[in-house]
Structures are given as structure tokens and as C-alpha cells.
Amino acid sequence: MVGIVGYGGYIPRYRIKTEEIAAVWNEDGKRIAEGLLVKEKSVPGIDEDSTTMAVEAAKNALQVADIPSNKIGAVYFGSESHSYAVKSSAAIVAEAVGATPNVMCADLEFACKAGTAGMQICMGLVKSGMIEYGMAIGADAAQGRPNDALEYTAAAGGAAFIIGNKDTIADLNGTCTFTTDTPDFWRREGEEFPRHAGRFTGEPAYFKHTTGALNSLFEKMGTKPEDYDYFVPHQPNGKFPLKLAKDFGIPAEKVLPSLLVTEIGNTYSGASPLGLVSVLDKAKAGDRILMVSYGSGSGSDAFDITVTKNIESARKRAVPIRKYIDKKEYITYGVYAKFKRKIKGI
Amino acid sequence: MTGVSIIGVGMTEFGERWDKGLRDLMVEAGVKAIIDSGVDGPDIDAVYGGCMSAGRLTGQEHIGALIADQSGLNPIPATHVEAACASGGLALRQGVLSILSGEHDIVIAGGVEKMSDVDVSQVTTTLGGAAELEWESSLGATFPALYALIARRHMHEYGTTEEQMAAVAVKNHDNGSLNPYAQYQYKITLEQVMNSPPIAEPLKLYDCSPVTDGAAAVILARDDLAKRYTDKAIRILASSQASDTLSLHDRASLTELNATKVAAKHAFERAKLQPKDIDVAEVHDCFTIAEILAIEDLGFFKKGEGGKATEKGLTKRDGQVAINTSGGLKACGHPVGATGIKQAVEIAWQLRGEAGKRQVKGCKIGLAHNVGGSGATGIVHIMSR
Numbered sequence: 001m002v003g004i005v006g007y008g009g010y011i012p013r014y015r016i017k018t019e020e021i022a023a024v025w026n027e028d029g030k031r032i033a034e035g036l037l038v039k040e041k042s043v044p045g046i047d048e049d050s051t052t053m054a055v056e057a058a059k060n061a062l063q064v065a066d067i068p069s070n071k072i073g074a075v076y077f078g079s080e081s082h083s084y085a086v087k088s089s090a091a092i093v094a095e096a097v098g099a100t101p102n103v104m105c106a107d108l109e110f111a112c113k114a115g116t117a118g119m120q121i122c123m124g125l126v127k128s129g130m131i132e133y134g135m136a137i138g139a140d141a142a143q144g145r146p147n148d149a150l151e152y153t154a155a156a157g158g159a160a161f162i163i164g165n166k167d168t169i170a171d172l173n174g175t176c177t178f179t180t181d182t183p184d185f186w187r188r189e190g191e192e193f194p195r196h197a198g199r200f201t202g203e204p205a206y207f208k209h210t211t212g213a214l215n216s217l218f219e220k221m222g223t224k225p226e227d228y229d230y231f232v233p234h235q236p237n238g239k240f241p242l243k244l245a246k247d248f249g250i251p252a253e254k255v256l257p258s259l260l261v262t263e264i265g266n267t268y269s270g271a272s273p274l275g276l277v278s279v280l281d282k283a284k285a286g287d288r289i290l291m292v293s294y295g296s297g298s299g300s301d302a303f304d305i306t307v308t309k310n311i312e313s314a315r316k317r318a319v320p321i322r323k324y325i326d327k328k329e330y331i332t333y334g335v336y337a338k339f340k341r342k343i344k345g346i
Numbered sequence: 347m348t349g350v351s352i353i354g355v356g357m358t359e360f361g362e363r364w365d366k367g368l369r370d371l372m373v374e375a376g377v378k379a380i381i382d383s384g385v386d387g388p389d390i391d392a393v394y395g396g397c398m399s400a401g402r403l404t405g406q407e408h409i410g411a412l413i414a415d416q417s418g419l420n421p422i423p424a425t426h427v428e429a430a431c432a433s434g435g436l437a438l439r440q441g442v443l444s445i446l447s448g449e450h451d452i453v454i455a456g457g458v459e460k461m462s463d464v465d466v467s468q469v470t471t472t473l474g475g476a477a478e479l480e481w482e483s484s485l486g487a488t489f490p491a492l493y494a495l496i497a498r499r500h501m502h503e504y505g506t507t508e509e510q511m512a513a514v515a516v517k518n519h520d521n522g523s524l525n526p527y528a529q530y531q532y533k534i535t536l537e538q539v540m541n542s543p544p545i546a547e548p549l550k551l552y553d554c555s556p557v558t559d560g561a562a563a564v565i566l567a568r569d570d571l572a573k574r575y576t577d578k579a580i581r582i583l584a585s586s587q588a589s590d591t592l593s594l595h596d597r598a599s600l601t602e603l604n605a606t607k608v609a610a611k612h613a614f615e616r617a618k619l620q621p622k623d624i625d626v627a628e629v630h631d632c633f634t635i636a637e638i639l640a641i642e643d644l645g646f647f648k649k650g651e652g653g654k655a656t657e658k659g660l661t662k663r664d665g666q667v668a669i670n671t672s673g674g675l676k677a678c679g680h681p682v683g684a685t686g687i688k689q690a691v692e693i694a695w696q697l698r699g700e701a702g703k704r705q706v707k708g709c710k711i712g713l714a715h716n717v718g719g720s721g722a723t724g725i726v727h728i729m730s731r
Contacts, residue, residue: 028543198465204364 008060037238041265078114354383522673
């Protein structure tokens, strides 16, 4: 069966605390941190962007897969902060990991869900026999306008998955997507920061689409929420995914292992993929994982995943995501502004 | 001279109605009111629609004709009425006047506002248009800021406390928790209000009414025709309106709304009633301090006593006078153009005995009080069974 044969994540080492950002804007940082359930967020270093983070994650995934890199027949890189508006970032990653030149590459964008869209494309290509292995990456160095609500959560990180059908460590049993034209969050060509429709990003956007995709998946697979051992939702903040879980009667302890947002913020295209990486770091053979991404504009991809017995041996080659989470260095808002190139005149 | 009665009422659920547009809301409320009244479309002579700012909030102007169009009421006359947050109350009054003038027999008066299509800062700016442009809004004074000035002065002159203002919000949420049409159908505690983040001190988040989508409508008929359609007509005993300066600084007092006082005086005179005769009232609590001003200016309590009266529970459903049983603007929500009509709908339900769990037992006389801006327009309607 088609499934994941390698996985890896990457999170930059720098962190800024919610209270540090709030203090700059004369806001109550404690209240904001409690409201969002985000105490700090990751910040890319001055020489990091979505592509460099994708390369790190891709290398880690290849190490787990333990396959020759030239067997990778496709690289799909999903992000909303691609390094170039025109020029393939996926090609840079493919070159960096040694998968070029006979490799299909494309940069994907669907707000925060382009990474899981890449997983679906790879599933199809592997299933059809067009490729032996495909790599799907979700990574972002998210943009948040200074003093916008997004500034508290817009973080950086990414994850990569190698999809194949031999020696899988987690089988992809099925996937469903729920898409509508819903303008909740967007960034036009040439604009530096995304804009959003405030509270409209909640019920009619995040909750409607994640719920729709999950219900479609349950119907397609003949499953119920309680059939799953882990739930990996898209996590723009800590509050939304926990409410979503509650709506489906999924207990918090099935969500918390994937809920990295509280410690690293919202990594956008990397968010649910990093959540899955975190679960694969600890899951055991037979565990069933329910995953749902969300991308503004809007759509959600839901996945039904079963961990196989190969997980134990493969995991020995993995770099645990916890290592990146715990290896951190706090920065001030001033340094953050420098790293994110928010200081005018540089 | 014959009077005017409300023979049918209807409203949408108030709240963030993401899936409903301006026209969906107005049609839903209008159709509900028509069904409730028993009139047929061709019986209706005219439409009066209150809406403050559909042009800026949704891009749609020409609201009067739109209502007639979308409701299938063409070719009867349709008029858009605007008086900021009192647009609904004024639409009701225009409907009443049109019948009293002898021009019409049966009219529909409605109000609508679709506010969630733009972000909150645009809503704040748009609502700021109800203040005086040159000396208030263009210099950055928002409505929370203007009402905060009023609150500060009220605290200074009468010793009103933040806890007393918070008690307004707690009471209105208690009422809203029993109203299936309310935006916030849950109770809150005094501590929650006191601990909510500051908006414009001393006003905190829970002192302020929310951004709301919604619509409401009533069918008005000449008294002698009302009996043909319903045996539960609500008579409008008085409809009055007064004006004041747009800017706060031009007023003699910051702690009273003279437009409310004048409108109330005229209404009580016309109805031959006194404040003590009112059993149930919907008053304009865009901010908690506004309810305190209202219950004083309407004469329910002495000036300066509104906060204490609220704290003592005198404005609860079983109090001296039941204030804002719908939840008020605070908990039922405040789709600005719809609010004045919603108040009349709530009073009609109360007087008919159809207010469900929030019913005030045995109420016979009700009052609706709608304010535009920081008090430049005051509208009062008194109604009875």
C-alpha cells in the first residue's frame, strides 16, 4: 500500500515570546498568550527562508527512508512564502538532496495546506506507477504584519515526507479534500504581508473546511473519530485545533502529541505536517492517525494513516523533532525585526 | 383620530451571520413579520427601512427600493431611513406617521445591518460617522472613547462605579441567555466583565455592544383595521423624537442625553402615562453606561441613581422595571439599523406574553428607546396590549 517511507522536520532555533511582542504594542501579552495558547514562536535566522528549511527537512526524511536520492521521481514543495515568485524552489531542494535531474518538480501554494496537497499528488503518482518515490514538503517562513494579530503566531518551520509503496512506515489508507472559494486570508502578488478577514477566519473558514474534510473521510473510510489513536489538525493557534477536537469528541490527549503550535507558533504549510512528524516520532505499529490540514481560500485535506511495524527500525535514523523544539535561543523584538527584515533602511 | 398598532413582528437570529447577506436578512425578517400579521402582500401600502450604512459596510445603497424589490412588494413606495443607530426606531416612527397622516393604512417598517463583511476597524470608522466629523471623529474620537468620556463624568458627578456598569452587562447577558435570537446566549459574571481588556477606559470589552448582522420588521396598521388581521395587536400609544448636538462638547451636560429626555417627556405626555407605569422597556445600551443614562433620562430612576438601581437588581426581569429583556444591544447584539425595530419586536412579544423563558409576567405597558450616535437623536415609543 502507498504510504510514508521517510519523514523529517525542521524548526529554526530562534524564539520570540508572545509577551515580548505584546510589550512592543502595549498589549497584555499574558492574556494574548493564554487566549491563543501560544507562548512563543519560532523565528528563522537571517540566512534562513522556506527553501533552506525545506532542504533541512528533506535531508532528515531521506535519512529515515534510507533510499538512494536519485530514486525520488518527484518533489512537490508547498509554501506560501516561496523564496522566489518565479523560479522553482522545489528544484533547489531536489538539487540539494541529489534527486536531480530526472525528477518532476513544482512549487505548490494553497495557503497553509500546500504541503498536504503535495502528499496527495505523490500518493497518486506512486499509486499509478509513474514514480517509485515522491517527496512532499510543507515549509514556511510565515509573514505577519507588525501589530497584526498574526504577528503573535506567524512562525517558521517545515516537514518533508517521502511517499512510496515498499517498506512503508505509515500507510496512507485514504484521503479526502473539502474545498470552496472562501476569501478568509490572502496575499496578492507584490504584497509583503497577508491580509485576513478577522473572525471570518474561524467558523466559516477553518472549522467549516476541516469539519467538512473529516466528515467526508469518515464516510469514505467507514470510520469514526474514536477509531483513531492520534489526531493531527492544522494549528493556526492552540485554541482552534482543541475546539475542533472537542467538536468531534476527540479527547485532548490524542491531540496534544501533535500540538506543537503552543511552543513554536503557526508554521503555516509546515503546521500539520510537523504535527504528523511529531506523532511519528512516538507512534507504535498499528496506531491509527487522523490528520487534517487547512489552507485559506479555502480547503482541507484529511488523511487516514496506519503506522506499520517498520516504524521502529526507521525511527532509529530520524532526528526527533523534539530536538529542534528544545534547542532554542530567545531573541528580543529588535533582533526579530532585524531577522525578519522589518527594519526600514537596512 | 385613530391610532396605529403593530399587527405582526419578525426578526432574524442576531449574530455573525456569515452565510447571510444584507438582502437575505431583510427578506427573512420581513417575511416572518408578514406571516405573523396575517396580511397579504397586496395589503401593504408602503415600506420604511432603517439602515445606517449598508453603503460603506456592504457597498449596497438604495436600500428602500431593494427591500421592496427583494420582498416582491413592488411597486409600492419604499423609503430608506437613516439616523445612525436610531435608524430602526426612526423607520418605525416614519411608518407610524405615514398611517397617522392618512396616507397609508398598512405599512411595513424594518431595519437591517450587515456588519461582518468588513473588518472591525472599518466598522469602527463607519460607526464613527455618526459622531461629529470635524471635532470628534476626524480627530480620532471613536464611539467607545465618547461614551468613556460620558462614563468618567458620570462617575465623577454621581459616584457611579465600574462595577455598577458591569452589572448592566451581567444582567443583559442573563436576559440574552434566555433569548433564542440573541447573539450571546450565555451568562457572564461581574469578574469576567471587570477582567475583560480595556477598550477606552473605564469601558472594557464587556461594557461594549458587539458587531452584529441581523434584521427585524414589524407590520403596522391603522387601529380600526388591526382587528381584521389579529386579536393580539399591540397599540402604539406614543411615538416621539428629539434631536441634540452631534458633538458632546457642545452640550450643557455630559451625564444626560437631552434628546432622550425630551422624546420621553413628549411620549409620556402623549400616552398620558408616567415612567412608573412602564412594566418592560428596551433601552439603548450600546455601552453599559448608556443604559444607566437611559434609565435615568427616561425617568425610571433619579439622575445619578441608575448605576445603584442596576446593582440592586431593580432592572432585572422581576425588578421595578424590566430593562432589556431581549439582552439589549449588549447581549442580543447591535446590527445598528435593525436595533430600533428589534426593540419594538421584543416589546410586542413581551406584551403578547410570547417572550418564552424571559417573559415578564403580567406586563401591560412597554417602552422602546433608540439612540443615534452619542445622543444626537433620541426616539421613544410607548406601547400597550
